[in-house]
Amino acid sequence: xxxxxxxxxxxxxxxxxxxxxxxxxxxxxxxxxxxxxxxxxxxxxxxxxxxxxxxxxxxxxxxxxxxxxxxxxxxxxxxxxxxxxxxxxxxxxxxxxxxxxxxxxxxxxxxxxxxxxxxxxx
Amino acid sequence: xxxxxxxxxxxxxxxxxxxxxxxxxxxxxxxxxxxxxxxxxxxxxxxxxxxxxxxxxxxxxxxxxxxxxxxxxxxxxxxxxxxxxxxxxxxxxxxxxxxxxxxxxxxxxxxxxxxxxxxxxxxxxxxxxxxxxxxxxxxxxxxxxxxxxxxxxxxxxxxxxxxxxxxxxxxxxxxxxxxxxxxxxxxxxxxxxxxxxxxxxxxxxxxxxxxxxxxxxxxxxxxxxxxxxxxxxxxxxxxxxxxxxxxxxxxxxxxxxxxxxxxxxxxxxxxxxxxxxxxxxxxxxxxxxxxxxxxxxxxxxxxxxxxxxxxxxxxxxxxxxxxxxxxxxxxxxxxxxxxxxxxxxxxxxxxxxxxxxxxxxxxxxxxxxxxxxxxxxxxxxxxxxxxxxxxxxxxxxxxxxxxxxxxxxxxxxxxxxxxxxxxxxxxxxxxxxxxxxxxxxxxxxxxxxxxxxxxxxxxxxxxxxxxxxxxxxxxxxxxxxxxxxxxxxxxxxxxxxxxxxxxxxxxxxxxxxxxxxxxxxxxxxxxxxxxxxxxxxxxxxxxxxxxxxxxxxxxxxxxxxxxxxxxxxxxxxxxxxxxxxxxxxxxxxxxxxxxxxxxxxxxxxxxxxxxxxxxxxxxxxxxxxxxxxxxxxxxxxxxxxxxxxxxxxxxxxxxxxxxxxxxxxxxxxxxxxxxxxxxxxxxxxxxxxxxxxxxxxxxxxxxxxxxxxxxxxxxxxxxxxxxxxxxxxxxxxxxxxxxxxxxxxxxxxxxxxxxxxxxxxxxxxxxxxxxxxxxxxxxxxxxxxxxxxxxxxxxx
Numbered sequence: 053x054x055x056x057x058x059x060x061x062x063x064x065x066x067x068x069x070x071x072x073x074x075x076x077x078x079x080x081x082x083x084x085x086x087x088x089x090x091x092x093x094x095x096x097x098x099x100x101x102x103x104x105x106x107x108x109x110x111x112x113x114x115x116x117x118x119x120x121x122x123x124x125x126x127x128x129x130x131x132x133x134x135x136x137x138x139x140x141x142x143x144x145x146x147x148x149x150x151x152x153x154x155x156x157x158x159x160x161x162x163x164x165x166x167x168x169x170x171x172x173x174x
Numbered sequence: 175x176x177x178x179x180x181x182x183x184x185x186x187x188x189x190x191x192x193x194x195x196x197x198x199x200x201x202x203x204x205x206x207x208x209x210x211x212x213x214x215x216x217x218x219x220x221x222x223x224x225x226x227x228x229x230x231x232x233x234x235x236x237x238x239x240x241x242x243x244x245x246x247x248x249x250x251x252x253x254x255x256x257x258x259x260x261x262x263x264x265x266x267x268x269x270x271x272x273x274x275x276x277x278x279x280x281x282x283x284x285x286x287x288x289x290x291x292x293x294x295x296x297x298x299x300x301x302x303x304x305x306x307x308x309x310x311x312x313x314x315x316x317x318x319x320x321x322x323x324x325x326x327x328x329x330x331x332x333x334x335x336x337x338x339x340x341x342x343x344x345x346x347x348x349x350x351x352x353x354x355x356x357x358x359x360x361x362x363x364x365x366x367x368x369x370x371x372x373x374x375x376x377x378x379x380x381x382x383x384x385x386x387x388x389x390x391x392x393x394x395x396x397x398x399x400x401x402x403x404x405x406x407x408x409x410x411x412x413x414x415x416x417x418x419x420x421x422x423x424x425x426x427x428x429x430x431x432x433x434x435x436x437x438x439x440x441x442x443x444x445x446x447x448x449x450x451x452x453x454x455x456x457x458x459x460x461x462x463x464x465x466x467x468x469x470x471x472x473x474x475x476x477x478x479x480x481x482x483x484x485x486x487x488x489x490x491x492x493x494x495x496x497x498x499x500x501x502x503x504x505x506x507x508x509x510x511x512x513x514x515x516x517x518x519x520x521x522x523x524x525x526x527x528x529x530x531x532x533x534x535x536x537x538x539x540x541x542x543x544x545x546x547x548x549x550x551x552x553x554x555x556x557x558x559x560x561x562x563x564x565x566x567x568x569x570x571x572x573x574x575x576x577x578x579x580x581x582x583x584x585x586x587x588x589x590x591x592x593x594x595x596x597x598x599x600x601x602x603x604x605x606x607x608x609x610x611x612x613x614x615x616x617x618x619x620x621x622x623x624x625x626x627x628x629x630x631x632x633x634x635x636x637x638x639x640x641x642x643x644x645x646x647x648x649x650x651x652x653x654x655x656x657x658x659x660x661x662x663x664x665x666x667x668x669x670x671x672x673x674x675x676x677x678x679x680x681x682x683x684x685x686x687x688x689x690x691x692x693x694x695x696x697x698x699x700x701x702x703x704x705x706x707x708x709x710x711x712x713x714x715x716x717x718x719x720x721x722x723x724x725x726x727x728x729x730x731x732x733x734x735x736x737x738x739x740x741x742x743x744x745x746x747x748x749x750x751x752x753x754x755x756x757x758x759x760x761x762x763x764x765x766x767x768x769x770x771x772x773x774x775x776x777x778x779x780x781x782x783x784x785x786x787x788x789x790x791x792x793x794x795x796x797x798x799x800x801x802x803x804x805x806x807x808x809x810x811x812x813x814x815x816x817x818x819x820x821x822x823x824x825x826x827x828x829x830x831x832x833x834x835x836x837x838x839x840x841x842x843x844x845x846x847x848x849x850x851x852x853x854x855x856x857x858x859x860x861x862x863x864x865x866x867x868x869x870x871x872x873x874x875x876x877x878x879x880x881x882x883x884x885x886x887x888x889x890x891x892x893x894x895x896x897x898x899x900x901x902x903x904x905x906x907x908x909x910x911x912x913x914x915x916x917x918x919x920x921x922x923x924x925x926x927x928x929x930x931x932x933x934x935x936x937x938x939x940x941x942x943x944x945x946x947x948x949x950x951x952x953x954x955x956x957x958x959x960x961x962x963x964x965x966x967x968x969x970x
Contacts, residue, residue, distance in 0.1 A: 063222045065189045069182060069229060108221045110214075134493075135225060142496045143522060146503050152552060153500075155492045157229035169552040 054080040055171060058100040060091040060117070061133060062109045069158065070104055070133070077164040088112025092120045095128065102167060103130045105150070107141050115145045122149030129170060133158075179230055186230050187279045191272065193219040197242075198268045205261050208253050216264075217246045223271065235274045238287055241294035242267045248301040255301050263293060478538045480512065480562040487529040488553040495524030497553050498531060504547045509537025519596055534562045594690055600647045605933040607640045609952045648837055652687035655733050655742070658697045659684045662704055662731065669708045676715055676726040677708055683733030688740050689837040692814045696742075696834075699807040703744045703830050704729065706804070711748030711828050721825065723747065738836055745829040751822040753779035760785060766916060773885055778917060780820035780828075784808040785915060812965075813948070815841055815858055841934045843951070843961060845927035846910060848892045849900035852927065854951065854961040861911040861918060863926055868907055880920040882911055887920040895946070895967055900924060915965045934961065945970035 057079050061067045064086075071081045083098045085091040087109045095103060103121065107114040118130045132153040134142045142153050152170045154163050197219040204212045224239035242264060249256050270287050277284040298304075485501065487494045498521040505511060513534040516526055537543065541559040548556050611633060618629045659681050666679040688696075712718075712727035719725055730745045753776040760766040760782045766774075774782075784804040811818045816834035835841075835858075843854035844863075864882065871878040871889060879886035889909065893900035909920040932951035941947060946967030952958050 062218065063189055063193075063226060065182060065185045065226045066222075066229070068185060108218050110218060134496075135221075135228075136492060139493055139496050139522075139524070142493070143499045146496070146500050153493075153496060156225050166552040170550050172550050 054078055055101040056080050056082045056098070058083045058085065058091070058094055058098055058103040060085040060088075060094075060104060060109070060114065061106040062086050063106075066106065066133070070163070073158065073160045073163050074167075076160060077167070079167075088114060088117035091117040092124075095121045096124060099125070101129065102171065103128065104133055104154070105130050105145075106133045107138060107145065115141065115148055118145050118150050119148040131167065131170065182230065183278070186226050187275055190223050190226055190235075190275045193223050194268050194272045194275065197223075198265060198272075201261055201265050201268065204256065205258070208256060210250075210253070213246060213250045213253065217243060217250060220246055232274070232278060234284055234287060235271055235278075238267060238271050238274070238291060238294075241291055241298065242271075244298045245294055245301075248298055251302075260297065263290075263297060266290060267294060478509065478536050479540070480534055480536045481541060481544060482532070482534050482558075482560050482562040483544060484530065484532045484557040484559075485548070486555045486557055487526060487531065488555065489529055491529070491553040493524065494526050494529060495522050497551075498522070498524075498526055500551060501531065501548065501554055504551060505533065505535055505544070508539050508543060508547050509535050511535055517596065519599070520593070525593075530557075594694070597647070597651050597690060601651065602935070604640065604644045604647050605935060608644060608933055611637050611640050612953075648689070651690045651837070653690045653693050654685050654687050655693065655740075656684035657693060658700060659731060659733070661697075662700070665701055666704060666708060666729065669705055673709055674714060675708055675712050677712060678726055678728045679704075679731070680728065681731045681733075683735075684731075686733045686735050686740055687836075688834065692816075692834055692837070695810050695814050696832075699810045699832075700731075700742070700744070702804070702807050704731075706830075707744060707746035707748065707828065711746035711750075713749050717749075721749075740834045740836060742832040742834065743829055744832075745827060747827040750824040750826055751780055751783065751820070751828055752824060753822075756780065756782040770917065774917065777819065777821065780822055781808070781818070783820065784818070812859075815856065817858060841932060841949075841951075841961070843930050843932055843959075844910065845930055845959065846892070846908075846921075846923040847925040847927055848896065848923055849898045851896075851898050852953075852957065852959050853892070853896070854930075854932065854959050855910060855912065855921075855964065856948075856961065857929060859913050859964060861913060863908055863910050864920075865906045865908050867905055868922060869904065880909055880911075882918070882920065885918075887911060887918050889920045889922055890968060891922040893922075893924075895921075896962075912964050914968055919964070919968065921964065932959075 057074050059067050059070045059074070059081055061070065061084075067084050067086075071084070074081050079102075082100055083094045085094045089112045091103070091105065091114070092112070105114040105118055109117075114132065118132070121128045121130060126149075128149070130145075130150045132142050132145045132150045133156060134145075134153050135156040142150075145153070152166055154166050197216055200212050200216045200219065204216070220239050220243040224236050224243055227233075227235035227239055245260065245264060249260065267290060270285065270290055274284040274287070483505070487497050487501075491497050502511070502514070502518060502521060511533055513532075514521070515532050520526070521531065535544065539547070544559050545556060548554055614629075614633045614636070618626055618633055621629060662681065663679055666677055669675075670677040707729045708727070712729070713721065713723075715725035718727065728747045730743070732743045732745070734741045734743075753774075756779050757766070757771040757774060761768055761771050763785075765785055766782070771779075784807065808818045811832055811834070814834060816832055819831040819833070820828065821831070822828040841854075842857040844857055844860050845852055845854055862882075864880070866880060868878065868889075871880055872886070873879065874886075878889040880889050881887075892898075903924070908923055908926050910923060910926070911918055911920050930953070932953070934949045934951055937944075937947060937950055941950075946963050947960050948963035948966075949961045950958055951961060
């Protein structure tokens with residue numbers, strides 16, 4: 053069965069790109085969220101196998117959302133979507149429980165490589 | 175697999191436009207009413223545009239958005255920085271980006287934004303004092319044209335032809351920028367040709383210091399924005415590297431991954447991987463990983479055991495620091511890390527030579543557990559997991575290198591570069607350990623007899639170890655003075671040339687070592703003193719001949735070691751200083767009374783040149799009159815616990831003598847009691863102590879005067895200076911005689927408690943803002959004691 057993914061990013065552009073990447077890799081994107089608040093709600097509702105999380109978002113940052121998701125489900129797999137220059141934020145997210153990270157601008161093969169590695173598929 | 179980005183073009187245009195329009199609205203709102211929420215929102219808009227534009231391969235927009243992000247971030251840190259000019263600039267930037275997005279939509283060349291970029295960059299630098307970040311837009315994937323080549327389907331190589339058509343004129347070779355700030359990998363100049371492109375040698379290195387041009391690529395259209403006046407550090411990430419993997423159009427492509435690796439490596443001072451063919455670069459580096467050493471037969475015991483782990487962060491990893499941090503996190507979840515090289519701070523900063531990390535981990539999870547915990551971390555290769563050998567390796571063990579064939583006498587293979595902050599951290603922590611040990615010893619004194627010996631023995635052992643560790647840390651901090659004196663000859667030459675002097679500079683004893691922290695502080699003062707000697711001290715050749723001296727002046731810099739001090743003498747054979755003139759000037763500036771001036775010895779009078787504003791107008795030249803003044807020189811020397819003396823003889827020359835402690839951390843204090851408080855006075859500044867009856871002192875206006883030697887010293891009451899309540903007292907009381915800026919003073923205290931050697935700790939905010947406090951220490955009793963900076967206390 054295809055792994056279920058929740059995509060969190062405030063830009064539709066990014067969400068679409070990430071969704072396409074996952075679709076091309078045989079994943080099923082089961083939900084999207086545009087900010088940290090929505091992300092936590094959607095996570096609890098959908099219980100996805102994997103969540104990609106943008107860091108800079110309105111209302112609630114990706115780091116805070118990750119912290120809350122991990123608190124609710126310690127086995128949650130959250131992958132941070134970061135940009136170069138955000139190193140310290142990503143480390144903060146790792147402290148908060150994020151499993152791994154990908155670096156913008158995304159390349160499909162990199163994203164899928166990280167995701168598959170994290171899910172133990174390679 | 176390469177993504178076809180053209181399908182996102184429409185979405186990019188509409189969403190980027192939304193963000194940029196919102197950014198403009200935020201700006202206008204911000205000008206009306208400054209609010210953190212609006213600034214955050216602006217930052218998000220810029221950040222989103224940057225991310226989208228770089229994904230699409232529109233570097234020009236991405237770079238602009240990046241600069242806007244930087245500027246907004248600077249404003250976010252301090253909203254007081256926002257003024258009309260900044261708003262104007264940001265609005266212009268938002269408009270320009272909107273126009274560029276429109277240009278993308280209309281398939282027309284975007285407008286040139288180089289001047290704007292420079293303005294934004296200057297503004298950011300002016301606000302933050304920091305150089306512009308280089309690596310943030312590092313990895314740019316250019317837009318895949320519809321129907322482009324798909325030769326890169328193996329997924330291991332980025333192959334992205336930037337554009338189709340290839341109509342751009344051949345670009346000239348990019349000039350090397352000369353100043354290579356990138357850590358030594360630069361130098362290779364990228365030849366960007368329109369028709370046929372080839373680059374030999376080290377393409378990874380090419381990004382570091384080359385072409386001032388940026389490629390904007392999009393489906394069916396192409397524009398080369400040439401001649402952008404950008405700082406090389408910004409350009410590094412976006413410089414196109416020719417695509418060797420069969421770019422059908424023969425156009426320059428952006429090999430994102432390799433240039434990013436180079437840029438990141440360069441920015442972090444690492445040497446980029448050795449020359450590799452670009453097309454196969456990533457495959458090659460993946461394949462070239464050292465063969466994993468077969469793991470030793472695991473010990474079957476379940477109990478916690480120590481394992482030596484070696485691993486490597488993939489050279490292609492864009493953010494090795496974060497990757498290493500993730501590894502660290504995983505392993506610390508497993509057990510306790512007893513040794514980690516490079517240290518965590520280094521790892522986090524991405525300073526990982528060749529990507530190798532070695533560590534020792536105490537865990538019950540066994541080697542299988544260690545492998546399992548790292549199994550699903552991308553970009554990490556576990557090289558070996560072996561049971562650790564008991565004896566820890568010495569600190570200077572060479573780091574593992576990929577080559578493994580460095581000559582044994584190469585000093586770089588036996589030493590490790592350590593950041594000075596890390597050394598500061600070691601020293602600070604050892605200082606804490608010393609204080610904690612002293613505290614333990616105090617505690618042991620109140621324990622019952624039967625338990626005391628065991629604890630005392632333990633504390634003694636701890637004390638010895640910590641002291642030994644302290645010595646080692648201090649040794650590690652020692653750095654030869656040549657680090658700063660090596661710069662003097664060049665400076666002397668430049669100054670002499672400009673001032674038309676002839677000078678011989680002689681430096682002796684530069685091999686003598688000093689604490690790195692002191693050395694860092696001394697660089698500017700020494701340079702200033704040298705300038706002073708040449709600029710003011712030495713006469714012109716004509717004057718010298720007239721004074722029956724040789725035409726060439728001589729400046730001697732002599733470094734000597736005297737027990738626990740280092741003495742630096744700077745001596746010229748020039749015209750010397752006139753104490754009478756200095757006194758007149760100080761009196762004229764109201765810094766000294768005529769009577770006090772008359773009492774000053776010549777030596778004291780020379781030190782007047784260190785008072786702000788005493789140097790006469792004639793002294794202010796383009797060389798010496800700027801930046802660090804003599805007052806700053808004296809302050810710096812005293813701040814590190816040293817003293818400055820000036821000797822001069824008219825017509826014969828001037829000698830500056832700096833007496834410096836070897837280390838900053840340990841200071842000798844005279845502890846005094848004021849009311850119920852205890853304060854420390856640096857012994858270096860204490861001339862003596864005496865007892866007198868305060869009521870019997872003579873007075874000049876409001877100030878009591880204490881007879882000392884054959885002079886009268888102004889008396890300051892420490893309780894009044896510090897605002898510490900102290901009972902009025904009668905009869906004899908102690909006075910401490912100290913050196914202050916304008917001569918000696920007497921401080922009235924309640925009790926002298928004796929001398930102590932203490933570990934000085936710097937004050938943190940906001941205490942460091944209080945004038946008159948230079949640090950803090952904790953006595954063995956656990957009592958914190960402020961160390962006073964008397965001259966500043968008096969002038970506050």
